Amino acid sequence: MTPKLILASESPRRRELLKKAGYNFDVVPSKVSEIPNKNLNVHDQILDISARKARAAFDQVKAQKNEPFIILAADTEVIFENSPLGKPQSPEDAYRILRLLSGISHDVITGVCVIDSLSGKEISQSETTKVHFKNLTDEEIWNYIQTGEPMDKAGAYGIQGLGGNFVLRYDGAFDNIVGLPMTLVNKMLAPYSVKNS
Secondary structure (H helix, E strand, O other): OOOEEEEOOOOHHHHHHHHHOOEOEEEOOOOOOOOOOOOOOHHHHHHHHHHHHHHHHHHHHHOOOOOOEEEEEEEEEEEEOOEEOOOOOOHHHHHHHHHHHOOOEEEEEEEEEEEEOOOOOEEEEEEEEEEEEOOOOHHHHHHHHHOOHHHHOHHHOOOOOHHHHHEEEEEOOHHHHHOOOHHHHHHHHHHHOOEOO
16 A cells, blocks of 8 residues: 655645655644754754654654555755754844845755654655855845745745845755755655655
């Protein structure tokens, strides 16, 4: 019996990427603390948060389903000077973040966690993309903030939207910056035959 793929995320961008890649899946958003564990390095903090999301969704689905399933969870962070910038708390915070990123490069890291309900096996891997921003004027930043786009995004920008205008270039996977590195996800899900043929 083919297991059911469960995406542990409310992100419309992740849903779109998975759908486009030919997966059938259900969405079970997991509500967990996204406060990083300060005892871990940045890279491991991101893997830890994606694993927390996956385990929370696993427990939720396990309580309701008897058939086999695969949980897929992810956490994407924008890293500036070795610490995650997170999502802006206010328009002023979005301004602060974008001002920091102006004219320099930063890393976008996505941690991906997959749990198989049959074996209980859990795998976590990550992908890093380097993004280079152009120099931004205050006017550009505030005009962008007024669109509302930055408010629910790590690093206060969406590369697939208007925020893409701030990016000079990037080294690595574009979909990783959007929130789900599909080459990595395809590799991690390959053993489970959850993709439409």
